Amino acid sequence: MFINNPTDREYITDSSTTMEMTEKKDVRRLYRERRNRMTSDQTAVLSAQICENILNSQLFASVRFLYAYYPLGNEADIRAVVREAWRCGKRVAFPKVFGDEMRYFEVSGFDQFSAGTFGVMEPWENRPVDWRSGMETLVLTPGVAFDFYGNRMGFGKGYYDRHFSAEHDCLMLGVAYGLQMAKRLPVGEFDVPLSLIVTEEQLTEV
Numbered sequence: 001m002f003i004n005n006p007t008d009r010e011y012i013t014d015s016s017t018t019m020e021m022t023e024k025k026d027v028r029r030l031y032r033e034r035r036n037r038m039t040s041d042q043t044a045v046l047s048a049q050i051c052e053n054i055l056n057s058q059l060f061a062s063v064r065f066l067y068a069y070y071p072l073g074n075e076a077d078i079r080a081v082v083r084e085a086w087r088c089g090k091r092v093a094f095p096k097v098f099g100d101e102m103r104y105f106e107v108s109g110f111d112q113f114s115a116g117t118f119g120v121m122e123p124w125e126n127r128p129v130d131w132r133s134g135m136e137t138l139v140l141t142p143g144v145a146f147d148f149y150g151n152r153m154g155f156g157k158g159y160y161d162r163h164f165s166a167e168h169d170c171l172m173l174g175v176a177y178g179l180q181m182a183k184r185l186p187v188g189e190f191d192v193p194l195s196l197i198v199t200e201e202q203l204t205e206v
Helices: 024-036 040-055 058-062 079-087 159-163
Strands: 065-067 091-098 101-107 113-115 121-123 137-141 145-147 171-175 196-198 203-205
Touching: 024 145, 040 058, 040 079, 040 196, 058 079, 065 079, 079 091, 091 121, 091 159, 101 121, 101 159
Parallel strands: 065 091, 065 137, 137 171, 171 196
Antiparallel strands: 091 101, 113 121, 196 203
């Protein structure tokens, strides 16, 4: 489902969380704390709703290539989307970190992973890919905080921003719980904007 006027919906109401604070580290800490307070049951329920919104969209039906991520901690779990992508014959790749850069490797099952950097499950390295097929390539993008202007705040390492620079024209879909949505995030010079946002309530173009 697409909502054409996403800014009509307010996720943040308490004045202590307004985006008047400009230090990214403060914003990042605030939203990490919000997400970390979620229970495993909450994570499971909301992740299922997020997956449903992706799978029921024309967006998912139309893409051929999927850049996914393996959830860490209580990040939104999008593995149901990955399973359905494989079932539908779509090609799926996951990221692996090498120093300051991130590369993607295609996998065809969850048995093709091992523990890697920061404890994240990373794909085996036998099938490197660099898909740049524009509207046919969807990037499921995790993060700490998001807004409806297409801005995303990650963990501060810059892996996604460096990898998906201006030379890529893939569809960038931010994957978030509603509690991760801000009115407006501080933006850096090298931050790569998102194309869409999905939460447990809706999938929205930005």
